[in-house]
Amino acid sequence: MKKSAWWVLGIVVVLVAAVMGVHQISHSAKAKTSTITVGSMGSDYDIWKHIASSKDAKEAGLKIKVQQVTDGVQLNNGTAQGNIDVNAFQSYSYYEAYNKQHPKQQLRALGTTYLEPMGIYSKKYKAISEIPDGATIAIANNPANTARDLLLLQTAGLIKLKANFGALGNTNDITQNPRHLKFKEIDDTTGPRVLKDVDVVLISNTVALEGHLHVLKDSIFHEEINQSTRSNINILATAKGNASNPQYKKLVKLYHKKDIQRYIKDKYYGTKIEVQKPISYLK
Structure with a gap:
């Protein structure tokens, strides 16, 4: 009877482990294919619509949904609250001003994109x-x-x-x-x-x-493009708690792909000047 009980218990343990394993695999697969919502506006919205459907995005394994929000504060609020994963519209100085005015809804910069002269x-x-x-x-x-x-x-x-x-x-x-x-x-x-x-x-x-x-x-x-205008470089931003998300960081590399940059240069007549610098450069 004791041997039989241990045998049954062993089967239960194996079955539970198997179910948990399947759940973890399923959860992992879901995480890998989850959609990243990028909030944007104006010409940046058009750029990210192009990026979302690009060959480069597919090769990077990124599924992107682009959401248009026409007010910058609302877009940052939505990002800080987690309704939008990443936003692409603002300069570093705009981002700094937002964080100073919203101490309870902090954002974090993921990487640089471009500078377009005022x-x-x-x-x-x-x-x-x-x-x-x-x-x-x-x-x-x-x-x-x-x-x-x-x-x-x-x-x-x-x-x-x-x-x-x-x-x-x-x-x-x-x-x-x-x-x-x-x-x-x-x-x-x-x-x-x-x-x-x-x-x-x-x-x-x-x-x-x-x-x-x-x-x-x-x-x-x-x-002009120089040290005095570095705080005007545009960035990708996310909620403070999501700054280390590896999928979100991939968006920065994706933006700087050669095919993407060629598209941006041609469509916007060279007015969006690519900047690929660490965030520390802007501080």
């Missing part, structure tokens, strides 16, 4: 030197792009900012305004539409492209 545009003037006293300049009303706009105006020689000007800087930080410029804050997605209503508008390249503007040809001044 431009100064005008329908009335063809050069910075022509901008008159008292001109009205439209700048972004979100903190990260407000700061970026003001830094570009400083580089153009129109204003001077305080020495410790940071990612959340604003017009209160202007120390010199020799031309007595007036500033009008706008939703930065409307830049091309207000171009005819004000003297000067600062427009991000993604928005400029949507408005059929080419930053290297149509702006009267634009950012």
Whole structure:
């Protein structure tokens, strides 16, 4: 009877182990084929739709669903809350500003993608030197792009900012305004539409492209690619707890594949300049 009992117990143990093994294999297979939701907007949304259906994505074993969200804060909120796995739309400075404003909903940068120059545009003037006293300049009303706009105006020689000007800087930080410029804050997605209503508008390249503007040809001044603009490099970001996810990290390598980069260069006329640097470079 004792031998029989041990024999039955042995069979039960083997069966349980087998069932657990099948469950683990099934779970592992499911994890490998799980879909990564990438949230994006504008031209970045179009890029990631192309990437999701690319041969490179299939070869990397990545199944990608691209979700369009038209508001940057909502997109970051959705990512921080885990409703979106990874987002692809923002500069490092925008990401920093978001984290400072949302201490309980932190994001982490996965890797760099590109830099597209911010431009100064005008329908009335063809050069910075022509901008008159008292001109009205439209700048972004979100903190990260407000700061970026003001830094570009400083580089153009129109204003001077305080020495410790940071990612959340604003017009209160202007120390010199020799031309007595007036500033009008706008939703930065409307830049091309207000171009005819004000003297000067600062427009991000993604928005400029949507408005059929080419930053290297149509702006009267634009950012150069150098150390001073490194915080304006775009990144892929995810929720703080997902930063070490190996599948998410694969998205960074995928973005920099030669075929993908060729597509981006051709479609956006060279205005999205590839940057393949460690995150430490941006800090």
